[in-house]
Amino acid sequence: MFMNFGKMFGASARALNPMDEILGINLRNALIQRYNPRSAIERARDKVAAKVALEAAGIACTGTVAVIDSHQKLADFKPARDMPDAWAIKPARGSQGDGILLAVRRDGNTWYKGSGAPLTEEAVMHHIQKVVDGGFSGDSAAEDAALIEPLIIADPALANIVPEGLPDLRVISLHYTPLMAMVRLPTLESDGKANLHQRAIGAGIDMETGKITRAVVKGTPITHHPDTGAALIGFEIPGWKRVLELASRCGPAVGLGYCGADIVLDVNDGPLVIEVNAHPGIEIQNINQEGLKARIAAAGEDFR
């Protein structure tokens, strides 16, 4: 696949030295410094602002129930009236999944978490209050916005290969060119979270076919999901072309040159962008066993 890329951009392939095909943190930081302006990084960090920018560009995002960014709005908000049956509350400036509350079903005015624990109306209001007060927003103790979204139900094709949780795709792109992709599959050990540090599976995806080529848990290659036993190698991501299209437009929509788009596959709406990351990690290379630098070079970057 990659040979074709190389031929397409024959001129830039000359600069490539097979000795260094891996993108290191130093070079990644240089790319970010060059292509990601400060304002765009700030926008990407704020989920609400990023969503506004993405929707303005006509990119399919996850839906929005409400954005609560002030105590005024908080006072007017009534969960029993305004909330759907299943939802997710996220802090706009939270990091690493901090402060995300999920409800999967509703019974009267009580919602239930995925674990089955009940959430009363007061508990929900208390959580939103904490988010708005900036309780999950890292060092800056300033106010934050609570973003309330309808719960995403994963595409059955993907949902069937994981025991619980929502798998998400990460596509790294430079300008309009998607470079490398992986899917993060939750495991029982990762507690349903698609976080590689918590022993979720990272699976490299072939950019042309959308098929999983390699799956890794914490550096150990695997072929089948440890919990469901589903074969991973060769699994084709449904709607791959659409994923690529979304990923290629995400960065420019937010103003980022080099970015990582987090995409989920919804059962009804297909691929939806949940987040755009201005500082995408480089671990994806270990998962795909491919060098990002080589692909960036093939996309026409001269590293000057």
Next chain:
Amino acid sequence: MIARIGQVWERATPQVKRPFYVGITVGFVLAVLVGLGVANTSSYFVLPSSLEGVATSQAIWGLKPSKLLMVLPLGAFLVVLARSFVGLKAFGLFTPMLIAVAFLQIGPVMGPLVLCSSVLVGMIVTPSLLKLRMTRVGFLGVLISLIVLVLVAMQLIFDIKLQVDAFPVIVCALCVERWWKQWGKDGAKPAAKMALNTFVLAVVIEFVMVSDFALALIEWSPLLMPAFTAVAIGVLGRYRGLRLSEIHRFAPIWLERRRQAKFVELPDTVSEDRRTGQPDTRREIAASGCVPQLAGVWAINSNADLKPDGLQPLPWVKPTLTPNREAQFAPRIGASGIRPAPARSPIYNSWIICTVEDV
């Protein structure tokens, strides 16, 4: 142990070996500088109070307090080296350098002792301090008073005067804060690792700062050291290659590549691989017709050809070569670590008979 290292070395790919040599060289230079610094240390267990007003750094290493400022750029250089070349994770940006200067002000043994005891006390009191929900400034203020408390207590216990400047106290307080932040973010083990990194880096910087090399540079001209390090940091700051820690992180990619390259499937017509490690594709090349034809020989394809009049030499056909200029630039991305196959003549599907004996 040595056999194990030998094994690892056997397996190492060129991508690993080259940075390793560079790393060894840098490590060696640093070790020499640290050795010089250690050799320069006249006494380890001296207490600042016994020096009768002479600054610790001057009494132990002959580094005047006014010259203390000039070794700072050297510390900054080492911090940049550790971060962007080695990939060492340490607290803060220049915290290791500040700790090193604090060590210079307290002493080679007393410095780490003071730092460790104050961090220890900070660790014990911080959980209860955090419950009070103070601002960062308030938190740091309380930490500073507590660290001073610890220092005074140490003076009382040792029954001597441990003269410590204001600067090391602030550095200790900052260390405690960093340590807690990291603990809360990553958990105990990574935080402890980072603390160890910071400490080792600080000790290395401390001894490089007092090595003959640094002292001679300062002695020579006060301008030389800042100018020299500014240029060096400028060059190092432009470094865009892999960090040494990333070499270790991504080494599996190269190893796996090479392992896969060894097990490339053989073509159908080839049953055994006579070369080591690489598949024999010569028959395929011959079959594909891109090789020059054998001219002026007799080709025997069937029994009919063996009749006296049936044998005809192959006609000479001028090979049609189409130049492909781009071929030389074709990327060999998948081929990293694999040597290109040596140019060998393809195998022809015919016997070449030159004399009667050959039949």
